Amino acid sequence: MSGIASKAKVDSASNAGWMLTFADLLSLLLTFFVLVFSMSTIQFDSWKSVVETMRDEFNPNYAAITLRDYENQTAVARRSARGLNLNYLRALIERDLGRYPELATASVRRETDRLVISVPANSLFQEKSALFADGATQAITQLTGSLVQIRNRLLVAGHTNNLPVDGRRVRSNWELSVTRAQLVAGVLADAGYVQPVTVLGHGASKFQIADAARATVEQLNAQERIDFVILGESRNDGVLDVF
Secondary structure: OHHHHHHHHHHHHHHHHHHHHHHHHHHHHHHHHHHHHHHOOOOHHHHHHHHHHHHHHHOOOOOOOOOOOOOOHHHHHOOOOOOOOHHHHHHHHHHHHOOOHHHOOOEEEEOOOEEEEEEEHHHHEOOOOOOEOOOHHHHHHHHHHHHOOOOOOEEEEEEOOOOOOOOOOOOOHHHHHHHHHHHHHHHHHHOOOOOOEEEEEEEOOOOOOOOHHHOOHHHHHHHOEEEEEEEOOOOOOOHHHHO
C-alpha cells in the first residue's frame, strides 16, 4: 500500500510540474508578442480616419451644424461671426505696428463704432500716382498678418488732398483714391486675407484744411492716406453709412 501511495504522489507532482512549464511558455510567448507590437510602426494613415470619426462623434463640445434658409445674401452677411472688441484690437494693432519699420508712420485711432488704421499715402504710393512706392507691398503684407487673425468687417478707404493729379493715368482725385484702395485690397488678398473687403474712394471730399493755399507739405501729405477701417463687432449697418 505504501508503494501505491508513493507512486500517486510522484504522478501528482509530475502533473503539477507540466502545468507550470506550460504557464511559463505562455508567459514567454505573450511577452514576445507584446515586445514585437511595441517595436512595430503604427500605420497612422489607417487610424487617422477612425480617430477623427470618434473625436467628432463622441466629443461633447463639438458644435452641431444646423441648416437654415435665408431670404437673400444680405441676411447671410449679417449672420457672420462675431468680431473682437475694438479696444482689445487697438492694443494688438499698435503692438504689431511697433514691430514693422515700414509702418512707422501709421497711426491708429478709435472712433465710435470703428477702429481706423491710417497709413500716409506717400508711404505706399508715388506722389499723386497709383504706382506703389518701394517697400509698399511688404508693408501691406506685414499689416495683413495682423488683420488676418480677426473676423471684424474690414474696409479700405482711399483719401487724397485737393492738388491736381497726373491726368495721364487717372482723371481725378476720386479715381486716384479708388484705384489706390483697390490695389491695397488686392495685396491683402494675395497676402492671405480671405474675408470680403469693402473698397471705398473718398477723393478730396474729406479735405480738412480751411486755407489750402497756405497748407504746408506735411498737412497736404497727411490728407493723402489709406485708411484700414475695422468695424465694431455689433455693427449691422449697411456699407453706405460709412460715408
